[in-house]
Amino acid sequence: xxxxxxxxxxxxxxxxxxxxxxxxxxxxxxxxxxxxxxxxxxxxxxxxxxxxxxxxxxxxxxxxxxxxxxxxxxxxxxxxxxxxxxxxxxxxxxxxxx
Numbered sequence: 001x002x003x004x005x006x007x008x009x010x011x012x013x014x015x016x017x018x019x020x021x022x023x024x025x026x027x028x029x030x031x032x033x034x035x036x037x038x039x040x041x042x043x044x045x046x047x048x049x050x051x052x053x054x055x056x057x058x059x060x061x062x063x064x065x066x067x068x069x070x071x072x073x074x075x076x077x078x079x080x081x082x083x084x085x086x087x088x089x090x091x092x093x094x095x096x097x098x
Contacts, residue, residue, distance in 0.1 A: 007054055011061050025061040038066065071095055 010016045011025065018024040020039055022032035041058070043051045052072075059068050073095050082089035 007050075007057055010054075011057055017058055017062060021062060021066045023062070023065045025065065027065045071098060 008015075012018070013024045013026060013028070014030070018030045019033045020041070022030055022036075022038075024030055041055075043055060045051050062068060073091075078091040078094040078098075081094045082091055
C-alpha cells in the first residue's frame with residue numbers, strides 16, 4: 001500500500017520520518033532534523049487525501065522505536081464529551097486531555 005501511495009520514501013530507513021523522529025523503523029539512530037526534542041506531527045488536508053493512511057503507516061513502522069499517539073481530532077467523540085459543560089470544555093480540551 002505505501003509504495004502505491006508514494007509513501008515509501010517518506011517511511012524508509014533514511015526517509016523523512018526517520019530523520020524527523022531521530023530513529024529509523026528498525027530502531028537505528030538517525031540525525032534528527034530539529035534537535036533532541038520529539039516532534040508532534042500534524043497532517044492536514046481534505047477528505048480522501050491519505051492522511052489517515054499515512055499516519056497509520058508511520059505508526060506501523062515506527063511505534064516499536066518511538067512513542068506514538070494517534071488522535072483523530074475530527075472524531076465526534078470529543079465534542080460529545082465536551083457537550084455537558086460548554087462553558088468549561090470544548091472538543092479541543094478533550095483532545096488535549098486524551
